[in-house]
Amino acid sequence: MNDEIPYRIGIGFDAHELKRGRPFVLGGTPLPYHLGLSGHSDGDVLLHALMDAILGALALPDIGVLFPVTSPEYKNIDSRNLLKMVLRKMRQRKWRLAQIDCVIVCDRPKLAPHTPLLRKTLASLLKLRENMIGLKAKTTEGTRFALPNKSVSALVVTLLVPKPKIQNR
Numbered sequence: 001m002n003d004e005i006p007y008r009i010g011i012g013f014d015a016h017e018l019k020r021g022r023p024f025v026l027g028g029t030p031l032p033y034h035l036g037l038s039g040h041s042d043g044d045v046l047l048h049a050l051m052d053a054i055l056g057a058l059a060l061p062d063i064g065v066l067f068p069v070t071s072p073e074y075k076n077i078d079s080r081n082l083l084k085m086v087l088r089k090m091r092q093r094k095w096r097l098a099q100i101d102c103v104i105v106c107d108r109p110k111l112a113p114h115t116p117l118l119r120k121t122l123a124s125l126l127k128l129r130e131n132m133i134g135l136k137a138k139t140t141e142g143t144r145f146a147l148p149n150k151s152v153s154a155l156v157v158t159l160l161v162p163k164p165k166i167q168n169r
């Protein structure tokens, strides 16, 4: 049941190491690069931060609790499947996603050329219009926020609104 306020906000963060022999998957989109993101699942930092933002808006435990690394069933799992489970939890609680805003922090690879494709994929995964998806790829000028070829991190903010009630005709 919804509380009195007609919206919920959430924030999520994640960071993963870049390693050889791993696919580079971001926001459910495989991108060409000689390094990939390490992790128990496919290492998709953007979807992980997004799921934590949705769960945060619902005041539910984060993905580390929901999908523990000790569970073999989540080993190398496609994060899109984890996202589906999180979206189901949101819908069961009668909320829907209205807007997201994402920051990917990554010095290399350069992500700017890929952001239109990332936004398109996110829109389709989330059933959200592209103009409701903020997406920025930020470099950090060699500072320690993201060391080139070492790590990628992501921050996501979500806005949830009540799911419309089905009208009786």
Ligand code: MG
Pocket: 014, 015, 016, 039, 043, 044, 045, 048
């Ligand atoms: Mg993660």
